[in-house]
Each structure stands twice: as structure tokens, then as C-alpha cells.
Amino acid sequence: GDHRDLHRLIRRQRQMCIRDSVYTALQMYYVDNGRVYPTQLTDLSGEYISPELASGSKSGYIFSYTQDNEDQFHINASPRTPGRTGTQYYYLDETNIIRYNSDGEAGPDDPSIAE
Secondary structure, three states: OHHHHHHHHHHHHHHHHHHHHHHHHHHHHHHHOOOOOOOOHHHHEOOOEOHHHHOOEEOOEEEEEEEEEOOEEEEEEEEOOEOOOEOOEEEEEOOOOEEEEOOOOOOOOOOEOOO
């Protein structure tokens, strides 16, 4: 039990860290580029985040980024192998509130992690 819980905790913290780095990178890009979010995650590659993360894959999760308009975006993070590389699906937008769903792709109406 304890060993797996520890691994789960580490994995979750790593996901939080990735989330923070992507969110921070998006905010930096927004400020640096005349208050417009990038059209795609690869626009952040190199200067803002690692090429690996910009490619949309990290720590067993696949990220898809969508620029909704100049001031809004959302990111979906899904486990690459559900049940093995992760069990939760995440949704994040410019509000920096993470929402999750255990059954499939998360969206703006799902509960937040803080709740």
C-alpha cells in the first residue's frame, strides 16, 4: 500500500509541476507577445518550456492545447495509457483552476481539484 501511495503522490506532484510550468510559460508568452496567447503549444518550445513538453507529451500524459481566442485557452491532459500512466483526465484554462474527470476528457463544468 504505502509504496504505491508514495509513487502516486510523486506522480501527482510532478503533474502539478508540469501544469505550473505550462501555465507560467503561457502567461509569460502572453505578456511578451502583446497580450495574445500562442496558437499552439509548440510556439512555447525552447524559450518558455522544454521541446518535450511543447510536443504535448510528458510523464505519461498527453496534452492538447487550444487557443480559444487571444485572451483564452484551454488544455486537456489525458493519460497516455488510462489506468497505467494515470487515472484522471485534467482540464486547465486561463483561470488556472484545474478540473478533473475520472471517466473521460475533463471540461469546464467538471469539479476542480481544490473542491
